[in-house]
Amino acid sequence: MAAPKPIHAYDVSETGVASVVSDLNTALSEGGYRWVHLDLSDPNAFDWISEQADPVVADALMRADTRPRMAEHADGLILIMRGVNLNPNSDPEDMVSLRLWVTDRLVITTRLRRLMAVSEMAEQMARGSAPTTPADLVCALSQGLTARMEPVLEALVDEIDDLEERSVDRASRLRGELAEIRRTTITLRRYLAPQRDILARLSLEDAGPLHHPHVRVTLRETADRLARLVEELDMIRERSSILNDQMVDARAEEMNAAMLLLSVVAAVFLPLGFLTGLLGINVGGLPGAHWPYAFALVCASCLGLAGGLVWWFRRKGWL
Structure with a gap:
């Protein structure tokens, strides 16, 4: 062999x-x-x-x-x-x-x-x-x-x-x-x-x-x-x-933090979007339509509303 x-x-x-x-x-x-x-x-x-x-x-x-x-x-x-x-x-x-x-x-x-x-x-x-x-x-x-x-x-x-x-x-x-x-x-x-x-x-x-x-x-x-x-x-x-x-x-904490931030941003812009959408409808009778300072007043109101929402979210500890 x-x-x-x-x-x-x-x-x-x-x-x-x-x-x-x-x-x-x-x-x-x-x-x-x-x-x-x-x-x-x-x-x-x-x-x-x-x-x-x-x-x-x-x-x-x-x-x-x-x-x-x-x-x-x-x-x-x-x-x-x-x-x-x-x-x-x-x-x-x-x-x-x-x-x-x-x-x-x-x-x-x-x-x-x-x-x-x-x-x-x-x-x-x-x-x-x-x-x-x-x-x-x-x-x-x-x-x-x-x-x-x-x-x-x-x-x-x-x-x-x-x-x-x-x-x-x-x-x-x-x-x-x-x-x-x-x-x-x-x-x-x-x-x-x-x-x-x-x-x-x-x-x-x-x-x-x-x-x-x-x-x-x-x-x-x-x-x-x-x-x-x-x-x-x-x-x-x-x-x-x-x-x-x-x-x-x-990873879950990172995702939760990102979702919280997105939620806060959405909550801040939700009333602003509603307000601007309401003032943008094409019907008669809108206040300030012929007043030259109406746009500045609306912008200031939006900024004030956004600032108030951010302050409230910080007070609640969400930001």
């Missing part, structure tokens, strides 16, 4: 010394484990994974649309995790999926897009140093994924702080920025919350190759760290909702 072309492939000894694997069909030496990182687009990946595990595992690792989950299968563990997208010209909330098949002697990971945590692990192995067991490798990858989420959430907190400060003066102009923050928060939480639950569950259960006590402690710490990030997302979401309510209230 034609083997897929791996993105990364290393054999790791029991002492943590990593060596590059050039041919995936070669047998693994005694002791240690093998890590193979594949691209989902490789046409030979599904058949090769099916031979190393079974079609159920291959289907889980090759599925395009995934959410964080964990499932024990045969002698191994299927684990799906997500990491923020830190690739150039990408949105961090467009999270990248990392699919893992973990046994005592083999770790297979697949991805569709590049993940910085995986690249960093490959660089570490290229230098000859690696986690000594598959369980340690899973811990290191989960820690790497979680660590890269923190700067993204810190940036969101800074953005919401800045919006709250600017909303004091021009709340109605910031609705687009707030909507983008809320969208990012919702997207991140959609994947981080189940991933937090998975790591917490792994830290409490004897899940296949991850049963080592020190691994459970590390996973528990990572789960606590991820739980803090989820709580941070919840806080950002609540602050965004409060800020959105404030913006809606400010």
Whole structure:
């Protein structure tokens, strides 16, 4: 069978010394484990994974649309995790999926897009140093994924702080920025919350190759760290909702003020319009029709009436 072309492939000894694997069909030496990182687009990946595990595992690792989950299968563990997208010209909330098949002697990971945590692990192995067991490798990858989420959430907190400060003066102009923050928060939480639950569950259960006590402690710490990030997302979401309510209230106040002003203007000109309309009817008997000072008197009366209405509206507090 034609083997897929791996993105990364290393054999790791029991002492943590990593060596590059050039041919995936070669047998693994005694002791240690093998890590193979594949691209989902490789046409030979599904058949090769099916031979190393079974079609159920291959289907889980090759599925395009995934959410964080964990499932024990045969002698191994299927684990799906997500990491923020830190690739150039990408949105961090467009999270990248990392699919893992973990046994005592083999770790297979697949991805569709590049993940910085995986690249960093490959660089570490290229230098000859690696986690000594598959369980340690899973811990290191989960820690790497979680660590890269923190700067993204810190940036969101800074953005919401800045919006709250600017909303004091021009709340109605910031609705687009707030909507983008809320969208990012919702997207991140959609994947981080189940991933937090998975790591917490792994830290409490004897899940296949991850049963080592020190691994459970590390996973528990990572789960606590991820739980803090989820709580941070919840806080950002609540602050965004409060800020959105404030913006809606400010917009309503602006509209009410504009409607009040229009109403006052209409109330001032309503009697003036009635008066001028009455004096403009084309019938005989209008007073002052032949008096040269009648127009000036009407204008003065209109100004006096308008001034009296404005004074009364101010006294009522409507202006």
